[in-house]
Amino acid sequence: MKLIITDLENFQIPVEGEYQVIKPNGDIHHCIGCFGCWVKTPGECVLHDGYEKTGSEMGRCTELILISRCCYGSVSPFVKTVQDRAISYIHPDFVIRKGEMHHKRRYQNVISLSAHLYGENITDVEKETARELMQANADNYDGLVKDVSFYRSIEELEGIVL
Amino acid sequence: MRIALLNGSPKVKNSASGTLLEDLKGYLEQKAEVVNFGFHSAAITEETIGELAKTDAWVFAFPLYVDGIPGHLLSCLVQLEQAQIQNPEMRIYGIVNCGFYEGIQAEFALKILQNWSIKAGFFWGGGLGVGGGGGLSMMPKVEGGKGPKAPIEKALEILSDNILKKEAQDDQYVSVAFPRFLYRLGAQIGWRQMIKANGGKTKDLEKRLVK
Numbered sequence: 215m216k217l218i219i220t221d222l223e224n225f226q227i228p229v230e231g232e233y234q235v236i237k238p239n240g241d242i243h244h245c246i247g248c249f250g251c252w253v254k255t256p257g258e259c260v261l262h263d264g265y266e267k268t269g270s271e272m273g274r275c276t277e278l279i280l281i282s283r284c285c286y287g288s289v290s291p292f293v294k295t296v297q298d299r300a301i302s303y304i305h306p307d308f309v310i311r312k313g314e315m316h317h318k319r320r321y322q323n324v325i326s327l328s329a330h331l332y333g334e335n336i337t338d339v340e341k342e343t344a345r346e347l348m349q350a351n352a353d354n355y356d357g358l359v360k361d362v363s364f365y366r367s368i369e370e371l372e373g374i375v376l
Numbered sequence: 377m378r379i380a381l382l383n384g385s386p387k388v389k390n391s392a393s394g395t396l397l398e399d400l401k402g403y404l405e406q407k408a409e410v411v412n413f414g415f416h417s418a419a420i421t422e423e424t425i426g427e428l429a430k431t432d433a434w435v436f437a438f439p440l441y442v443d444g445i446p447g448h449l450l451s452c453l454v455q456l457e458q459a460q461i462q463n464p465e466m467r468i469y470g471i472v473n474c475g476f477y478e479g480i481q482a483e484f485a486l487k488i489l490q491n492w493s494i495k496a497g498f499f500w501g502g503g504l505g506v507g508g509g510g511g512l513s514m515m516p517k518v519e520g521g522k523g524p525k526a527p528i529e530k531a532l533e534i535l536s537d538n539i540l541k542k543e544a545q546d547d548q549y550v551s552v553a554f555p556r557f558l559y560r561l562g563a564q565i566g567w568r569q570m571i572k573a574n575g576g577k578t579k580d581l582e583k584r585l586v587k
Binding site: 244245246247249252253254256257258267269270273274285286287288289290291292294295296297298301305306307308314315316320321337339340343346347350351354 | 385386387391417418439441442443444445446447448450451453454476477478480481483484487488489491492495556560563564567570571574576580581582583584585586
């Protein structure tokens with residue numbers, strides 16, 4: 215299953231195979247740093263606003279696809295907030311990978327991560343930051359980076375097939 | 377000189393970001409006026425933007441979230457860029473506290489903040505990545521350059537000097553002076569205590585909602 219997290223309310227990009235889309239649908243609450251998704255309701259965020267199950271949905275996917283405005287080399291506030299709210303995908307305990315501390319796996323699926331980032335004036339430095347950020351995300355999910363692509367507009371992005 | 381300390385933790389009280397800013401304030405306030413701002417939610421008021429525009433330097437402190445800037449703070453940064461504050465002399469500094477042991481894991485969060493400062497038309501002054509932030513708010517301050525926070529206090533002192541001189545520094549990375557295996561063990565004990573305190577069992581930490 216492909217899990218798509220996007221800030222596009224009117225998501226119209228064709229997708230091959232089984233997929234699920236998480237997109238803006240009412241207000242999203244930001245992560246409050248309570249760790250409730252690890253120690254109160256393990257696997258699910260304690261804030262019930264429709265975005266609380268993203269962590270377990272990540273546990274079902276083979277591909278995680280982020281479709282987002284590029285903000286300074288990051289994904290947009292909406293997509294980032296969904297990611298922040300989904301740390302229950304991983305386990306709170308630490309492990310050492312590639313010589314650095316990361317979180318232990320909760321699920322056995324290996325995520326293949328893609329990012330399709332749009333924006334009119336994405337600089338080369340921001341593109342480099344975004345590529346590095348996606349690799350860091352993949353390291354923390356104990357997954358792999360499949361693709362990081364940039365587009366000048368949403369219209370250009372809508373020409374692709376996921 | 378007027379320096380704004382911007383706490384980007386979602387927590388209003390008892391945050392590691394707040395602890396780091398308090399320690400930094402101790403170095404700054406004898407030579408400059410220090411003003412505190414709380415960026416604890418996804419929007420800031422026009423009044424806050426107006427007050428920030430009257431300062432000479434902004435120091436952001438925030439927790440590392442999924443290798444980057446927390447979503448709510450990112451939203452505030454977008455809002456600040458759109459406010460188009462015209463002050464190319466404005467210095468921007470960043471402090472990122474990582475729950476992981478290695479401060480270097482804050483590298484990309486600092487790069488994102490640097491990219492933002494350039495896009496917003498400000499001057500990037502550099503940052504500090506602090507590893508082992510999970511225990512910071514519980515660690516006592518020990519005088520004489522000793523104790524687990526000593527490397528962090530030293531780095532904050534250097535950062536404060538650069539802020540006061542309006543100079544830039546290369547991004548710096550430090551960790552608590554505490555063995556990594558003990559930090560890891562302490563965290564694991566802490567999670568088990570917390571889940572039991574919430575009425576759960578240790579094995580619930582492993583819970584999978586998808587088979």
